[in-house]
Amino acid sequence: MSKIPKIIPISDLRQDASGVIKRLSASREPLFITQRGRPAVVMVSMKEYEHTQHELEILRLLARGEKEIEAGADCSLEEVMAEADSLLAEQQ
Structure with a gap:
């Protein structure tokens, strides 16, 4: 609902x-x-705006990481997820 x-x-x-x-x-x-x-x-509110911007940053990171992995770049899913986890930890 x-x-x-x-x-x-x-x-x-x-x-x-x-x-x-x-x-x-x-x-x-x-x-x-x-x-x-x-x-x-x-x-x-400013707090909500900052929260949303942080979430967008994480989504962009994940999308970029996925593209790099698909293109055969020298990064792994584990590295991308570790960077995303680090960004999530900053928010809390």
Whole structure:
């Protein structure tokens, strides 16, 4: 069962930016901002943004490692996984 996304119009953000940011910082959920009734931007807390960027870095590493292994580069699956494990440990 998926959660209903939090959506607010940009006018609400203008009226209570401090409160919106405070609630967003306390949540791991993204906040969708609409403008003229249409999706405009998505906001997330800095902590959640950094977490997402770290996950993307790990996924890129794994994809690059897979390509290098397929191309016959001088690296092994164990080396790629060890580097990914190291990145995961940094996050915790």
